[in-house]
Amino acid sequence: MDHDTPQVNILLTLEESESKDAWKRACADALGVPLERIKEVRLRKRSIDARQRTIKVQLRLDVGLDTSLPELESPANSYLKIPEKARKVIIVGSGPAGLFAALQVISLGMQPIVLERGKDVSSRRFDLAPLLREGVVNEESNYCFGEGGAGTFSDGKLYTRAKKRGPVADIYRTLVAHGAPENILIESHPHIGSNLLPNVVRKMRESVMAAGGEVHFQTKVTDLILSKGRIAGVVCNENQSFEANAVILATGHSARDIYQLLNDKKILLESKPFAIGVRIEHSQSFVDLHQYHLQSGEKRPNALPAASYRLATKIDHRGVHSFCMCPGGFIVPAATSNSEIVVNGMSLSRRDSAFANSGMVVTVEPEDTSHYEKEHGPLAGIIYQQKIEHAAKQAGGGGQVAPAQRVTDFLKGAVSSTLPKTSYFPGTESVDLNELLPAEITRRLKQGFTLFGNQMPGYITDSAILIGFETRTSSPVRIPRDPDSLEHPMVKGLYPCGEGAGYAGGIVSAALDGLRCAQAIKNA
Numbered sequence: 315m316d317h318d319t320p321q322v323n324i325l326l327t328l329e330e331s332e333s334k335d336a337w338k339r340a341c342a343d344a345l346g347v348p349l350e351r352i353k354e355v356r357l358r359k360r361s362i363d364a365r366q367r368t369i370k371v372q373l374r375l376d377v378g379l380d381t382s383l384p385e386l387e388s389p390a391n392s393y394l395k396i397p398e399k400a401r402k403v404i405i406v407g408s409g410p411a412g413l414f415a416a417l418q419v420i421s422l423g424m425q426p427i428v429l430e431r432g433k434d435v436s437s438r439r440f441d442l443a444p445l446l447r448e449g450v451v452n453e454e455s456n457y458c459f460g461e462g463g464a465g466t467f468s469d470g471k472l473y474t475r476a477k478k479r480g481p482v483a484d485i486y487r488t489l490v491a492h493g494a495p496e497n498i499l500i501e502s503h504p505h506i507g508s509n510l511l512p513n514v515v516r517k518m519r520e521s522v523m524a525a526g527g528e529v530h531f532q533t534k535v536t537d538l539i540l541s542k543g544r545i546a547g548v549v550c551n552e553n554q555s556f557e558a559n560a561v562i563l564a565t566g567h568s569a570r571d572i573y574q575l576l577n578d579k580k581i582l583l584e585s586k587p588f589a590i591g592v593r594i595e596h597s598q599s600f601v602d603l604h605q606y607h608l609q610s611g612e613k614r615p616n617a618l619p620a621a622s623y624r625l626a627t628k629i630d631h632r633g634v635h636s637f638c639m640c641p642g643g644f645i646v647p648a649a650t651s652n653s654e655i656v657v658n659g660m661s662l663s664r665r666d667s668a669f670a671n672s673g674m675v676v677t678v679e680p681e682d683t684s685h686y687e688k689e690h691g692p693l694a695g696i697i698y699q700q701k702i703e704h705a706a707k708q709a710g711g712g713g714q715v716a717p718a719q720r721v722t723d724f725l726k727g728a729v730s731s732t733l734p735k736t737s738y739f740p741g742t743e744s745v746d747l748n749e750l751l752p753a754e755i756t757r758r759l760k761q762g763f764t765l766f767g768n769q770m771p772g773y774i775t776d777s778a779i780l781i782g783f784e785t786r787t788s789s790p791v792r793i794p795r796d797p798d799s800l801e802h803p804m805v806k807g808l809y810p811c812g813e814g815a816g817y818a819g820g821i822v823s824a825a826l827d828g829l830r831c832a833q834a835i836k837n838a
């Protein structure tokens with residue numbers, strides 16, 4: 315923005331916020347100038363404040379005072395050609411961490427070689443149909459594995475609590491340059507949606523390849539090539555090797571074989587806290603009614619997005635909180651193996667399904683999984699996750715039919731005689747979820763639900779369903795790294811990165827970590 319351009323924050327009613335004339339009047343008032351002097355206004359940020367009955371909209375506007383506004387440059391996706399003989403950087407995984415690392419590696423004059431176990435995003439889509447319809451998991455191509463990683467068929471919420479707004483804005487601009495809607499630059503809680511994300515991911519890959527980077531699909535890293543405490547490359551699909559002295563390991567929280575590989579090679583891993591629980595689903599109209607203070611039967615005004623919520627408390631020294639709430643969304647099967655059931659949530663850009671789902675999870679600390687430590691060491695948390703995922707599979711109705719219960723029955727410990735409608739396509743089986751989860755989880759979940767029911771009247775209702783289980787909220791394992799060089803303390807040149815390594819929780823923070831690792835390689 316031009317530094318002379320005044321910027322004004324205004325607070326309007328929902329109705330006023332729809333009118334550019336109202337924006338101009340509010341800007342004239344805020345600047346103390348006659349209305350005629352406001353020649354043009356441009357929206358820069360928008361957030362909705364629905365805490366009170368009268369909903370307010372906060373807008374940040376650039377104001378053209380006495381003159382029109384300078385043109386804004388649209389984000390562009392031009393990357394310079396990688397120089398010949400540029401340093402090679404292997405990037406394992408093409409999730410947000412891997413893809414943003416690849417683009418940054420190019421910007422820093424190096425050549426990324428991206429290795430991805432799953433398929434390209436178009437082919438990957440075809441593996442989701444049998445997963446949803448027949449409950450058959452393709453163990454290399456699913457909601458977690460494949461181009462774009464776990465972020466591709468997600469809600470695409472881009473909100474992050476990362477403090478440095480500059481780098482976050484750069485992530486948003488890169489996404490827009492690759493086809494994401496421009497409103498993510500404006501909304502305070504931006505999201506993209508599963509229908510648009512695949513195209514963005516494809517365009518990012520095209521940028522990598524156009525600059526001279528390599529992207530290899532169905533290329534699973536199965537071993538590391540090590541020499542005298544340094545990484546020298548990786549082996550893929552047991553027989554193909556790629557050589558480089560810098561490897562970014564961005565394999566996400568579901569690549570259990572990678573943790574196993576590192577553990578087998580005696581490369582240090584650490585347990586870390588994670589969270590486990592259920593998905594809860596209500597009607598979106600209930601969430602709208604409560605969050606927007608509507609009268610029973612009143613519809614949400616068109617100008618308002620599907621409402622979301624966030625609930626959090628602490629019970630007996632453990633957090634209990636909503637996780638990855640998906641307004642107007644769908645519950646999806648996020649398993650990576652046929653022996654398990656795992657659920658998560660996603661939505662389309664319009665967020666217009668009739669359902670609102672959210673994880674409701676309890677923090678699990680390393681001490682809670684210590685009984686598995688003797689046998690499994692730092693992989694104890696994974697064993698804890700797996701037991702629950704396998705129990706869900708056993709109790710479900712075959713394929714990806716998931717165990718489920720009305721929240722009211724969960725609180726009573728009774729099997730539901732019938733189950734309400736749900737967005738979860740593979741189907742549900744009525745089961746007492748109390749029997750499948752560890753007591754330390756169900757006890758806290760029940761207390762949490764009771765409290766949240768008081769905070770959000772109507773939340774505990776016969777028509778809300780719980781589906782099991784939400785186990786992949788984050789990685790139970792951290793792959794340690796030096797805080798300055800970002801290299802693994804035992805393996806020079808190995809850069810643990812993103813959510814799977816324990817340094818991110820979500821699309822934007824994973825992307826930011828990808829940028830950090832690329833920069834660390836350049837600095838080395």
Ligand SMILES: Cc1cc2nc3c(=O)[nH]c(=O)nc-3n(C[C@H](O)[C@H](O)[C@H](O)COP(=O)(O)OP(=O)(O)OC[C@H]3O[C@@H](n4cnc5c(N)ncnc54)[C@H](O)[C@@H]3O)c2cc1C
Pocket residue numbers: 406407408409410411412429430431432457458459460461462463464465466467468469470471472473533534535536564565566567568569572638646648658659660811812813814818819820821822824
């Ligand atoms: C259904 C769903 C919805 C979600 N919704 C949101 C949301 O709305 N907002 C949000 O911020 N976050 C969301 N998340 C979480 C988000 O997707 C992750 O936090 C993020 O993708 C982590 O990025 P990453 O790059 O670290 O790992 P990942 O995205 O998990 O990517 C890892 C990649 O590595 C590949 N890989 C694994 N092992 C190997 C190997 N051995 N060799 C080669 N490749 C390998 C995988 O196939 C995968 O593509 C959602 C997740 C899911 C599953």
